[in-house]
Amino acid sequence: MSSSRFVITVIGLDRVGIVAGVTRVMAEHGVNIADIRQTIMSDLFTMIMLAEAKGENFDMAAFKEAMSAIGKELGVEIIVQHEDVFRFMHRI
């Protein structure tokens, strides 16, 4: 594990307040957004964020739990994964 950056993927039906809800939880956990992409793919709202947790006491499990709770509330699926997964799988 070389960095503290995460890829957060939000997939679901578009509605008001998805970005607001997700970013609020991120701010509460001290997670910064390094990059953000959003698109509608086959009627599904898809948002991909590259996020960074710089705090020494960052609790990954608690953050994932909070993200999954807000995802349920908003009716979207939120997946949090360390960026290394994508680097290893798709890059030599």
Next chain:
Amino acid sequence: MLIHPEEILETINMVTHQHLDIRTVTMGISLRGCGHPDIKVFNANVYERILRCAENLVQTTEEIQNLYGIPIINKRISVTPIAIAAESCRADDYTPVAETLDRVAQETGVDFVGGFSALVQKGLTPGDLTLMNSIPQALATTQKVCSSVNLATTKAGINMDAVAMMGHIIKQTAELTGDRGGIGCAKLVVFANAPEDNPFMAGAFHGVGEPDCVINIGVSGPGVVNAAVRALENPSLGDIAECIKKTAFKITRMGEMVGKEVARRLDAQFGGLDPSLRPRPWVTAWQLFSRPWAWKAAVLTVQPLPWRCLTMRSRRGARWLLHRWVA
């Protein structure tokens, strides 16, 4: 963004829809330093040694699962074949060793411990003999211990004495667990040409040429490969090969990353990775029997069997009789 969104969605799709997962994380632990003439001391050494290495195995794999978002299904331990590790014990039964392994498996929370094993392809030492005789009782009294015996290799030949012994041992193992469907035998593997080191249950054991503590990974990717190949439109054989190659590469890299991180956190060495492309058994059986061509093929294979069983001479005789009969 340095990582392409399509790659991110492809990975997520692999996990959520195509059943990509880490099938097993197996920690191989050497017990070569545990030997003692008193079996009680030996058991205490084994217990302490495994617990020291694998105490955080389950917790660490769960952390990695959370970190990367890739499910890790089984956590297992393999140890030096007990026949070698316990050779110096003055005991005529190794069942207490199996019970110690079972206890340590319960405490660490792993699914199985493999290595109640002996390698006897060329001959039996007293330790091998004691272990083999202990197998039925050991597998009947424990839950998570797996046992294996290697009886033959291409180089050494077949140890026929050991083969005869194993016949009785298998039967006895089945009898002792008869009230539970003969479950003892499901935890027993009899090998010919066992590899030097084997992380796969139920025949897992930690090879003597291996490091002190090692992490091996098994990755399950048939669903991913299946989906990737199906997505191809009118492919040539070359296209299919290329697609399987690329997909297998991605699966392998993912497994390698997980294995290296688990090993780093547990202060162990990263051993090897096995990308499994074999579909789940029930899928294979269902797919096979749901297709009419499979039935036809089965009939065609079965029909000529009696004919194949005949020798050339008797075939000629049969042909002659057939001609006479037709004439």
